[in-house]
Amino acid sequence: MSDTGIGASVRRREDVxxxxxxxRYTDDINQPGQTYAVFLRxxxxxxxxxxxxxxxxxxxxxVHAVLTGQDMxxxxxxxxxxxxxxxxxxxxxxxxxxxxxxxxxxxxxxGEPYGIVIAETLAAARExxxxxMTEFDELEPIVxxxxxxxxxxxxxxxxxxxxxxxxxxxxxxxEAALAGAAHVTRIDLTNNRLIxxxxxxxxxxxVYESATGEHTLYTTSQNPHLERLILSAFVQVAPEHKLRVxxxxxxxxxxxxxxxxxxxxAVIWAARKVGRPVKWxxxxxxxxxxxxxGRDHVTHAELGLDADGRFVALKVQTTANLGAYLSTFGxxxxxxxxxxxxxxxxxxxxxxxxxxxxxxxxxxxDAYRGAGRPEATYVVERIVETAxxxxxxxxxxxxxxxxxxxxxxxxxxxxxxxxxxxDYEASLDRALEHVDYAGFPARRAASEAAGRxxxxxxxxxxxxxxxxxxxxAIQLGAGVGLYESGEIRVNPTGNVTVFxxxxxxxxxxxxxxxxxxxxxxxxPFEDVEIVHGDTGRVEFGLGTYGSRSLAVGGxxxxxxxxxxxxxxxxxxxxxxxxxxxAVEFSDGQFLVRDSNQALSFGEVAFAxxxxxxxxxxxxxxxxxxxxxxxxxxxxxAGTHIAEVEVDPxxxxxxxxxxxxxxxxGHVINPMIVDGQVHGGVAQGAGQALLEHGIYDDFxxxxxxxxxxxxxxxxxxxxxxxxxxxxxxxxxNPLGVKGCGEAGAIGSPAAIMNAVTDAVGDNxxxxxxxxxxxxxxxxx
Amino acid sequence: xxGVQVSTTVNGDVEEFVCHPGETLLEVLRNxxxxxxxxxxxxxxxxxACSVIVDGQLVCSCLVLGAEVEGRKVATVEGLADGxxxxxxxxxxxxxxxxxxxxxxxxxxxxAKALLDDNPDPTEEEIRYALAGNLCRCTGYDKIVRAVDAxxxxxxxxxxxxxxxxxx
Numbered sequence: 045m046s047d048t049g050i051g052a053s054v055r056r057r058e059d060v061x062x063x064x065x066x067x068r069y070t071d072d073i074n075q076p077g078q079t080y081a082v083f084l085r086x087x088x089x090x091x092x093x094x095x096x097x098x099x100x101x102x103x104x105x106x107v108h109a110v111l112t113g114q115d116m117x118x119x120x121x122x123x124x125x126x127x128x129x130x131x132x133x134x135x136x137x138x139x140x141x142x143x144x145x146x147x148x149x150x151x152x153x154x155g156e157p158y159g160i161v162i163a164e165t166l167a168a169a170r171e172x173x174x175x176x177m178t179e180f181d182e183l184e185p186i187v188x189x190x191x192x193x194x195x196x197x198x199x200x201x202x203x204x205x206x207x208x209x210x211x212x213x214x215x216x217x218x219e220a221a222l223a224g225a226a227h228v229t230r231i232d233l234t235n236n237r238l239i240x241x242x243x244x245x246x247x248x249x250x251v252y253e254s255a256t257g258e259h260t261l262y263t264t265s266q267n268p269h270l271e272r273l274i275l276s277a278f279v280q281v282a283p284e285h286k287l288r289v290x291x292x293x294x295x296x297x298x299x300x301x302x303x304x305x306x307x308x309x310a311v312i313w314a315a316r317k318v319g320r321p322v323k324w325x326x327x328x329x330x331x332x333x334x335x336x337x338g339r340d341h342v343t344h345a346e347l348g349l350d351a352d353g354r355f356v357a358l359k360v361q362t363t364a365n366l367g368a369y370l371s372t373f374g375x376x377x378x379x380x381x382x383x384x385x386x387x388x389x390x391x392x393x394x395x396x397x398x399x400x401x402x403x404x405x406x407x408x409x410d411a412y413r414g415a416g417r418p419e420a421t422y423v424v425e426r427i428v429e430t431a432x433x434x435x436x437x438x439x440x441x442x443x444x445x446x447x448x449x450x451x452x453x454x455x456x457x458x459x460x461x462x463x464x465x466x467d468y469e470a471s472l473d474r475a476l477e478h479v480d481y482a483g484f485p486a487r488r489a490a491s492e493a494a495g496r497x498x499x500x501x502x503x504x505x506x507x508x509x510x511x512x513x514x515x516x517a518i519q520l521g522a523g524v525g526l527y528e529s530g531e532i533r534v535n536p537t538g539n540v541t542v543f544x545x546x547x548x549x550x551x552x553x554x555x556x557x558x559x560x561x562x563x564x565x566x567x568p569f570e571d572v573e574i575v576h577g578d579t580g581r582v583e584f585g586l587g588t589y590g591s592r593s594l595a596v597g598g599x600x601x602x603x604x605x606x607x608x609x610x611x612x613x614x615x616x617x618x619x620x621x622x623x624x625x626a627v628e629f630s631d632g633q634f635l636v637r638d639s640n641q642a643l644s645f646g647e648v649a650f651a652x653x654x655x656x657x658x659x660x661x662x663x664x665x666x667x668x669x670x671x672x673x674x675x676x677x678x679x680x681a682g683t684h685i686a687e688v689e690v691d692p693x694x695x696x697x698x699x700x701x702x703x704x705x706x707x708x709g710h711v712i713n714p715m716i717v718d719g720q721v722h723g724g725v726a727q728g729a730g731q732a733l734l735e736h737g738i739y740d741d742f743x744x745x746x747x748x749x750x751x752x753x754x755x756x757x758x759x760x761x762x763x764x765x766x767x768x769x770x771x772x773x774x775x776n777p778l779g780v781k782g783c784g785e786a787g788a789i790g791s792p793a794a795i796m797n798a799v800t801d802a803v804g805d806n807x808x809x810x811x812x813x814x815x816x817x818x819x820x821x822x823x
Numbered sequence: 824x825x826g827v828q829v830s831t832t833v834n835g836d837v838e839e840f841v842c843h844p845g846e847t848l849l850e851v852l853r854n855x856x857x858x859x860x861x862x863x864x865x866x867x868x869x870x871x872a873c874s875v876i877v878d879g880q881l882v883c884s885c886l887v888l889g890a891e892v893e894g895r896k897v898a899t900v901e902g903l904a905d906g907x908x909x910x911x912x913x914x915x916x917x918x919x920x921x922x923x924x925x926x927x928x929x930x931x932x933x934x935a936k937a938l939l940d941d942n943p944d945p946t947e948e949e950i951r952y953a954l955a956g957n958l959c960r961c962t963g964y965d966k967i968v969r970a971v972d973a974x975x976x977x978x979x980x981x982x983x984x985x986x987x988x989x990x991x
Contacts, residue, residue, distance in 0.1 A: 055917055062925025063913040065860020065900035069926060072859040167843070243864050243872060243960050244926040295862075295926025296960050328865040550924030550961045715920045719966055723923065726963030750869035750958070758951040758964040787963070 048569035049559060053715035056555045067293045070247040070262050075321035079108055081311055082169040084159035084176055086151030089185035089405040089743020093151060093158055093178065101172035106164035108318045110176060113148030113158045121313060124304055125278045126370035127523040130208045130379050138208035141199035143369035145306040152198060152368035153407050154743055155333025160310045162318050185405040185743035189365045190342055192402045199403060207366055207401040212383040213459050218396035221357035225348025229431040235419045236810045237340035237737035239753055240412050244295020245326035246335065248308035250315030257286050263308045265291040266301045266547050267587020272579050274304045281313050291577040294549035299411035300335045302589045303372035332748040337737055338412025340365035341378065341419050347427045353437055355446050357394040360386055360423055366401050367408035374410040375401060380520055381416025387457035388424040389468040389504045389681055390446040395458040405743045411589065413727055413788040421505040425793035440476060443504050444469060461508060463679045464774040466707060471769050472504060475683040475705040478765050497690040501797025505790040506681040509591035509782035512674035527673035529584045530600030532608060534666040536653035538646025539571040545585015546597030547577050551784065552716045553593060559712055560598055564605040565645050566632025583669065591782030594712065595678045602777040603670035612648045618659040619643060619651060678773045678781035682706035684790035686798040695818030697733055697799055703765045709773040709781040717783045721766045724787020730756040732795035736811050827890040834902025842889040849873045851889035852899060860900035860929040871957030874930040875899045881937035900929035911977040912936060921970035923961035931957050935971045943979055
């Protein structure tokens, strides 16, 4: 292994600009003649918009325009689409309510935008927004998830506020197996609503050139090409070839920046309307109100076990809050990204899941780090832990007994997935060793002696990453393909510019992808530049979400590199007067087998651009592109173990130890992978112990600031012990699986299992705040 | 609205600017002085992304008015490196990959600088407590804490060297 190749902990090259304050995020970009936008937002959870009077606002000095949802509709802009069509139990399509970017007749959640004020300065725009007089006719909001189905209808034509009633698996067989089980464990769980809170608020800067008709949108997106596609094909803001979307440095996403939102749509439209660049940056309150939220499930589950403790059936019934509208991928999260994962790591023969996707007068709910998979893991791992307690079995050993064994792969689950490979016991054993499971009773005794309670909890999770293949996903309702593009342009001097459709907003692709490409070509790491995040430079892409970048985007780069090597061999064969089949490529050299004749990668690249001695049947140039469409998902899996201490006097839970042993397949940069796990675990710890997005009965968000929504801070989390085991993915060229979400998927269940181990179950729900834990202990 | 004329020192350079009375130091730094290292993450002093040091004191620049820095010394992330030579904190953040998306990083570096100026040998608990005013959503803080600890050790080593050099 070289110092910079695959497997090396290379320092992240993007960091130099970030640590010196010279990163270039959307809000750091300014344009000559720029104006500023402030959005008009509904203060009500549900209200008719009867009249908008902007006369006083327009009189403010420096105000250019007050544009409303009516204006946008009059301009013929379309609705924001939901990109995944879920089929219901009866075969009918889900019921997708129209989602205009700016509301024009009814507002359906607090913070929903219905207009945009454009002014010379931000202060003027703010002042004017305050002066817009809007008449609302308030309607009774539907806020409570469990009551929503029996309540008044939010959207016309959506009976019972039900977007879909979906199922997966064999119902009759599962129920029969449960009826015949020696023991049935039943649980009721809520998966708390989370607010993503990327530290960079969303922002957009729209520029329109009237002379050419070109629109440029700088925005905080995880997938600029998808943004462009939706804005042109569905919303019809501008034709695709006249719209360039640039997602420069982006300050975290966690899913919340996948989606196409009202604000960037309105900004680019308004830039054309007013003929000036328009800039908008969310303040944190807007992020809380109007970024898509995550999770928010209520679930009943039943697990049947035979007399030996083997799982015979799992039945899961979930009500999922989708919010007021179906966000870009909102429909897929509680269905195909959730129900399909309910086998977990276990050979449970019968599984059935039904999910009711419900509209409420709250912010739309969509993918947030893990997206469906943390919810599935929470169900499986909480019920397994509960079963172990009910039966007096060791929770680790009950899991081990039920795990799919390495000789069972490929393993087809009862919920539509085929796991390609894994060794779940290997991760479990390593994690037990790291956590010193044998020493836990002594640690517990020591805590008890100090007046504290101690608990240990497990989560043996599996996830499915790199959604694929495209044809299957489209059959299941996906509105786009799920491949990724990559282009490698070798310059005449032999260095390389790589264009990827993946987007980095913290993942470190500029480093990892350069490691892959330099390793492949045997050229210096420094000779490889990675370009991403600009539809004007990168041909196409589907962006970064679902831990897919390396498995899908990285594989596209390998395909493009292979094409270049194949072409290089032809060029070298001609130049060295050898047979193509006799030319091999190794360590940056094209070599004629069994000879000392060789050409370097740089020499071949130069020859391709200065073709003096060159094959007549070959095009000049040394550049190739590839679209990589995976055959299957990848299946990262592992064991997370949490250990907590609880102060019974205060109910404060301290996370004292966290071990994560993950199988991500091959690892390109271990230092980056460790960091991805750390961050995911901290987010999971936030979900388990601190974070909860709460609406009151009027649909007002009562956790709309950092004073009310408790984010994990440096003193809330311990040092993490992270390690990996490796079973390479069988179907992509790098043997990689993806590591971005594992931390957030495994940790909530592990931590809640630890907390309930310490204080007893008592219906304790996430987040296990001091108050709830104290009540669980003291009734 | 009348402007306020302000004369101050930013990263050792004298700066003169005119700002509105209600304009925050963060807005002045970003919009008038072109120093975009400090970021607005919340605007309420809860996230620390806008951290700068004013007369040796760590502050959230979103909560300080531009007019308040008249005659004071402001230090931002842009002044941390000595030309092309990175500050040991920057070096250690790089070595440990103590950042991911980078948006909160300037704030963490400045807060860590303020900590180490005050306490050159902090315990892990002291580091975590001192950085608890800064939110990071990417890293889980693990590598940040380790990087600050390593930078503190590095700084102690070099200050020892300097001190022994002076004795000679």
